[in-house]
Amino acid sequence: MPPEQLVSVGTCFGKFTKSNKFRLNITALNYLAPYAQSKIWLKPSAEQQFLSGHHVPKSGLGRISENAEKYQGIIVYSMSDLPLGFGVAASIDS
Template structure:
């Protein structure tokens, strides 16, 4: 467990700013205490300072996990967000997409969101902007990247991809075999 380097912090904050903009500060300075990001075994954890101090008493070799895993660095040193960060990103998301009930299952199976499955989209969403995907009953399902801007969505064909899938809450079940 160690603090992130400047390069790692920049990559993490760039990725988070795609989804929550300048609300990153709200993740760190919370009413229930200070939180920070720590690096352990290619993964970035979001943890309170109180729990971080407790985890520091465990050797790195024996420490499996602590806090909430926000994502990991790939072998090419790119940062990839995990679905475990969804509960922290959803309340602060700047851009949101709601999918129709018929398309929820398709998205939860790892497919992209098509125009035919789009319920509504936040106004002024730009192309390639990070979005949080919600069901029509405001349940966060996952996140992705907008393939089209809001203006382009209005004139798009029903089979056009509007949101590229990145992560969803169905990943736990799909990846269960890989964990064992």
């Protein structure tokens, strides 16, 4: 089939890198968020810091799901349950 006849329909969840690792795109967030096992909710004062690409200090965390472990991939929410992005839990110690 010639390339002019190829069509793509749907949502792009991510792409494979040259080293065959799969990287999620932010477009997958709304589809994956309801099924996430590990979640972290940010206080309003820390939301902008996270969205700007900075680390969030422990003081900026509002709630943490019980099964969140250190260095685990997580979904980051605002306190109003709006999914903001993906993250990695660096330190969950109490």
